Every structure is written in structure tokens, then in C-alpha cells.
Amino acid sequence: MANPPASVVAKELVDEADVLMAIDQFDELTRGPFLQKYGFGEATDYFLIHKGEYYDSKAIFAAAHGFHEGLEPLNVKQLSGGKADAAKWLKKLGFAVPTTEPNWTRDELILACDALRLNSWKILGTNEQQTLELSALLQRLPIHALNIRGPRFRNPDGVSMKTTNIAAHLPGRGNKLDHGNRLDGVVLQDFLDNEPAMIQTAQLIRDGVASGVLTADYVELIDIDEMDGEATEGRLLERRHIVRERSRSLRKKKIAKHLAQHGNLACETCGFNFRATYGEKGDGIIECHHVVPLHETGPKSTRLKDLILICANCHRMIHHAQPWLNPDQLRDLIAKAKASG
Ligand SMILES: [Zn+2]
Ligand SMILES: [Zn+2]
Known part of the structure; x- marks a missing residue:
């Protein structure tokens, strides 16, 4: 029996409408059956984010290829051009496929410093209650837009890792500011120099999130670019301050x-x-x-x-x-x- 003709691979022809059809089908079938239909495993690194939902980027692109007129869905082999092959094509079409997590901002680092302080400056383990709480809090902060957050955004592993990085800058640990992310050390130093104010800042952010004051649309009113620098206490309180004014x-x-x-x-x-x-x-x-x-x-x-x-x-x-x-x-x-x- 003759082999069926090798299907044409034309990734550059896939357009936005094809991807949207693949997304619709994913929603309709749900994840498991969709992945099975196209022969893909669950993604761990690259997800397409659409309307706040995560989609396995490779399987979506493979399916989208099949939705383009005259083309067939791609198989795993045809999408083997590197880990980020599908992500690259999807990004070109304007879809959000975050491949790294956004950097920690000053507000987030202040909260992490305060969690460390509450833990007697000992690193927070992945499964500790404080780590889980900080992770949940960071995920609720309106600092990073949803479409730039990867699937591991501020998860307990990442939070635990960050407290390790920050603690490396503690006095007497022998680390200079060029170790890791420089901002970690800068914010830790500010925290230690102005501890009462920073503790209050962290508390205000936690209260503001709990009460909804810092998470409501309200904080969207101010464009970050309108502000010259960043307040010592971080952007969240600064934005609230300006809204009040x-x-x-x-x-x-x-x-x-x-x-x-x-x-x-x-x-x-x-x-x-x-x-x-x-x-x-x-x-x-x-x-x-x-x-x-x-x-x-x-x-x-x-x-x-x-x-x-x-x-x-x-x-x-x-x-x-x-x-x-x-x-x-x-x-x-x-x-x-x-x-x-
Ligand atoms: Zn003012
Ligand atoms: Zn004046």
C-alpha cells in the first residue's frame, strides 16, 4: 500500500482566524480530548493566553494549521523546531504567549521582605503557609497584566526562590548588589533602613487587596507612565494617593x-x-x-x-x-x- 502523501507544512500561512478556531475547538472539546485528538501532551512551558484562559500553545498551533484552507493539522514531529516554535508563530500573529515571567516590582519585593521578616529572616519553603499566602496575594495584585503572566506566575516555588535571592543580600551574607536581580538587594536595603514605614506599607497593601481598594478598576485610572519615578513605597500606594488627590x-x-x-x-x-x-x-x-x-x-x-x-x-x-x-x-x-x- 502506498504511503499517503506527506502533508504540506506551511506555518507562515496560519492566520489569526485559524488560531481562534482552534481555541474555540479547545473550549468545546476541553483540554484532555483536544490534546488527544491532535496527539500532543500537556504543555509545561508555553501557553497561549486568551481572554484570561491558558491554552497549550503547540497543540493550538498544530490544530490552527489544520483549520487553514488546504492544510492539515500538524503532528508533533512537524512542530519540532525548538521548544518555542509554536510560541514564536503565535506571537507573530499577536497572541500572548509569555515565555518568561515579568520581573518582580518594588511593591512585590516589599511584600516578600515583610514575609521574610515575619519568618525571622529565614527563607520561606515552598509548602509553608506564609509562602502560599504570599503567592496568592501577589497573584491578586493589579501590577502585571494577565496576558504577560506565564503559567508559573508567582507560584509557591517562585516565591520561595525569590525569598532565597533576597535573603542572599542580608548584611553579613557576603553578597554584593550585583548578585542576582539588583533590585532585590536595593529594596531589601530600603526595607532594613526604613523598617517601620516599610512594615506599614506592606500592611496597607495587604489591607488594600483584602478590602478591594487596590484591586478594583479604580487603580487602572492612573497610567503608570504618567508618573515620573517610583515612590519608595511602591506603585500601588502611589496610584491610590494620586487617585485620591x-x-x-x-x-x-x-x-x-x-x-x-x-x-x-x-x-x-x-x-x-x-x-x-x-x-x-x-x-x-x-x-x-x-x-x-x-x-x-x-x-x-x-x-x-x-x-x-x-x-x-x-x-x-x-x-x-x-x-x-x-x-x-x-x-x-x-x-x-x-x-x-
Ligand atoms: Zn500630589
Ligand atoms: Zn507653585
């Missing part, structure tokens, strides 16, 4: 109170007055700045006396460098700059 009702109350007391809206740090400079069109233009440090603001609502009214330039200056300047420091800067000419 922009609260319309607070702003309205603050302005009304200020006008009643001072009769104008001059910047409280430099004296700039939009109305005086720009005339009528400048009327009412001023920004609110919340003067209490991030780690002290807590879940309680903002008080009017914690807000000052400042011009956009001064506000920019305050948030530009870390740690944020307080209003007195900014007034000093302005006075010094004036004096020097």
Missing part, C-alpha cells in the same frame, strides 16, 4: 474652604496665581496635593487639612524626585534658587 468632591470642598479663608487660589508653595496671570480663563485652576506620606495615609478617608492647593509646576516638582518633597522643602528650594540669582 484627584477626587472631585474633595477638591471642591477644599477650594471652597480656601476661598472663604484667603479669597484667592494662589499656589500655597510659590504663590503663582492662575487668575492673576491668565485672566478670567485661569479662574479656578489649581491642583490638590496630599501632604501625608504614602505609608501613613491608611485606609481612612482624606482630611481637608491634609491637602494643599498648589500650581501644576510645584506639584510636578513635589512628585518628581524620591522621596517626595514636602511643601516646606519646596518653599526652601524656591527661596534658595531666588537668592542665588
Whole structure:
């Protein structure tokens, strides 16, 4: 009996619609039967993420190839161009196939440092309760978009490993900052230098996640790129801080109170007055700045006396460098700059 004709392999012809059909079929059949149908095993490294669901990337691509007119599904051998072959083609089509986990951010490292502290600075094992809790917490944080998280995103193994890396930077362990990820050592040092504030920060993040304040859509309101640097206490509290400063009702109350007391809206740090400079069109233009440090603001609502009214330039200056300047420091800067000419 003659062999059937070898099917054509034309990976470059597979398009987005073919992949979407394969995804639909995967959903319809469910994972096990889908993998069996195409003769693939379960993926361990490369998953396609679509609408928050994970799909075995190779099997999906193999199936998609068969959905393209005139082509057959690929078999395992035909997809043997390296571990990431299917991932590469799927990415080209614009699908999310994360091949590495996103780097740990400052917020996440602060939480890991605090977990280490609570464990007397001993490394957290994979199966310890604290590790499981930290892993679950990190997975809930709205820092990394779902479509860039791989299947092992902040799992207990990874969390345990990270505490090992951080602990390697503890004083007396002989590791310099160039060991592993530099940020691990930087954040650990900040943590040790400002322990009370960092403990409060970690607690506020945990509370914010538990209450939903830090995980609601609310935190999406601020584009990270809008911010110059990263606050010592991390992005989550910083974003919450800026959202609070922009609260319309607070702003309205603050302005009304200020006008009643001072009769104008001059910047409280430099004296700039939009109305005086720009005339009528400048009327009412001023920004609110919340003067209490991030780690002290807590879940309680903002008080009017914690807000000052400042011009956009001064506000920019305050948030530009870390740690944020307080209003007195900014007034000093302005006075010094004036004096020097
Ligand atoms: Zn000003
Ligand atoms: Zn501000």
C-alpha cells in the first residue's frame, strides 16, 4: 500500500482566524480530548493566553494549521523546531504567549521582605503557609497584566526562590548588589533602613487587596507612565494617593474652604496665581496635593487639612524626585534658587 502523501507544512500561512478556531475547538472539546485528538501532551512551558484562559500553545498551533484552507493539522514531529516554535508563530500573529515571567516590582519585593521578616529572616519553603499566602496575594495584585503572566506566575516555588535571592543580600551574607536581580538587594536595603514605614506599607497593601481598594478598576485610572519615578513605597500606594488627590468632591470642598479663608487660589508653595496671570480663563485652576506620606495615609478617608492647593509646576516638582518633597522643602528650594540669582 502506498504511503499517503506527506502533508504540506506551511506555518507562515496560519492566520489569526485559524488560531481562534482552534481555541474555540479547545473550549468545546476541553483540554484532555483536544490534546488527544491532535496527539500532543500537556504543555509545561508555553501557553497561549486568551481572554484570561491558558491554552497549550503547540497543540493550538498544530490544530490552527489544520483549520487553514488546504492544510492539515500538524503532528508533533512537524512542530519540532525548538521548544518555542509554536510560541514564536503565535506571537507573530499577536497572541500572548509569555515565555518568561515579568520581573518582580518594588511593591512585590516589599511584600516578600515583610514575609521574610515575619519568618525571622529565614527563607520561606515552598509548602509553608506564609509562602502560599504570599503567592496568592501577589497573584491578586493589579501590577502585571494577565496576558504577560506565564503559567508559573508567582507560584509557591517562585516565591520561595525569590525569598532565597533576597535573603542572599542580608548584611553579613557576603553578597554584593550585583548578585542576582539588583533590585532585590536595593529594596531589601530600603526595607532594613526604613523598617517601620516599610512594615506599614506592606500592611496597607495587604489591607488594600483584602478590602478591594487596590484591586478594583479604580487603580487602572492612573497610567503608570504618567508618573515620573517610583515612590519608595511602591506603585500601588502611589496610584491610590494620586487617585485620591484627584477626587472631585474633595477638591471642591477644599477650594471652597480656601476661598472663604484667603479669597484667592494662589499656589500655597510659590504663590503663582492662575487668575492673576491668565485672566478670567485661569479662574479656578489649581491642583490638590496630599501632604501625608504614602505609608501613613491608611485606609481612612482624606482630611481637608491634609491637602494643599498648589500650581501644576510645584506639584510636578513635589512628585518628581524620591522621596517626595514636602511643601516646606519646596518653599526652601524656591527661596534658595531666588537668592542665588
Ligand atoms: Zn507653585
Ligand atoms: Zn500630589
